Amino acid sequence: MQETEIPLFDDVPTEPHQEARSGFLIVEADGGSRGNPGHAGYGALVRDPESGRILVEKAGYVGIASNNVAEYSGLIAGLELAHEVDPNCRILVKMDSKLVVEQMSGRWKIKHSDMQNLASKARRAVEPRRVRYEWIPRERNKDADRLSNEAMDAGISGVEWTPRKPVQKTVEAAVVVPQPEPDVPPQPSGSLHHIEIWVRNIDSAKESFGWLFERLGFVPRDSWNDGASWAGRGAYLVLEAGPDVLPEPHERRRAGINHLAFNAGSRAEVDLLARRATSHGWSLLFAEKHPHAGGPDHYAAYLENADGFEVELVAEP
Numbered sequence: 001m002q003e004t005e006i007p008l009f010d011d012v013p014t015e016p017h018q019e020a021r022s023g024f025l026i027v028e029a030d031g032g033s034r035g036n037p038g039h040a041g042y043g044a045l046v047r048d049p050e051s052g053r054i055l056v057e058k059a060g061y062v063g064i065a066s067n068n069v070a071e072y073s074g075l076i077a078g079l080e081l082a083h084e085v086d087p088n089c090r091i092l093v094k095m096d097s098k099l100v101v102e103q104m105s106g107r108w109k110i111k112h113s114d115m116q117n118l119a120s121k122a123r124r125a126v127e128p129r130r131v132r133y134e135w136i137p138r139e140r141n142k143d144a145d146r147l148s149n150e151a152m153d154a155g156i157s158g159v160e161w162t163p164r165k166p167v168q169k170t171v172e173a174a175v176v177v178p179q180p181e182p183d184v185p186p187q188p189s190g191s192l193h194h195i196e197i198w199v200r201n202i203d204s205a206k207e208s209f210g211w212l213f214e215r216l217g218f219v220p221r222d223s224w225n226d227g228a229s230w231a232g233r234g235a236y237l238v239l240e241a242g243p244d245v246l247p248e249p250h251e252r253r254r255a256g257i258n259h260l261a262f263n264a265g266s267r268a269e270v271d272l273l274a275r276r277a278t279s280h281g282w283s284l285l286f287a288e289k290h291p292h293a294g295g296p297d298h299y300a301a302y303l304e305n306a307d308g309f310e311v312e313l314v315a316e317p
Contacts, residue, residue, distance in 0.1 A: 027078035030144035031070025040065035043147020044078030061155025072118035156231040208281030259310035274301035
């Protein structure tokens, strides 16, 4: 059955400087799947069109699902958030999913039953006449993309996603109350997302790196013909081979990243891990200075595998 186009409000301005008007909110949403289908998550936020400030945000782990399911889940979460902030507002949804935007705008058919159910849920979340959809390129959807990746990282690690900064709202009007910024020095906000290591032989790399990653607490996440990944706390590690990897051997002394350093527990745990690593393709570097090759106050083991990659296992102070 062909879908009819959903009537949309036609008096919402599209120029950014004109969007600052009462009763109007912007929703940005995204979703992703590492494997498609694979570990999936969504992110959604509500933005004040006048100040550009994020009023509230949400992310969630979907489980093993497709990109489309994750993107629709982000849309539903964003509409629900906007309704909580202002039950009578008009909403401009911005997404980088052409599929979701075109289907929810009524221009494309929804053939898959799962997508039909999710689209129906989105239309029940907010009266469709109050919602308009706009496609944006991925680089303009970074906040929602960040949230969806945070959700996937949390889900893979087996923990709940928690927002960086809780949003405070008044109970009576369910609107956001601006809070004064604390008079404190700015804090670092960046965090490592993932590290991708290109190797010539994925099997030997998995024997050395994979063993070490799992001893350090990283959990196997995905595996494919030329690669594998391991999830940690807020970041993940990737090993990848394949035709794009140049045949030259790795040389850690060339310009670039010299080595990876990991927190590895107590001094006794570092010593034990360094000894066991020699049975899994690693050898001890700077043996004559071990365990203080990094200085008299720095206790660490420096290891090198057969392919010339170096890691540093750092003991707690």
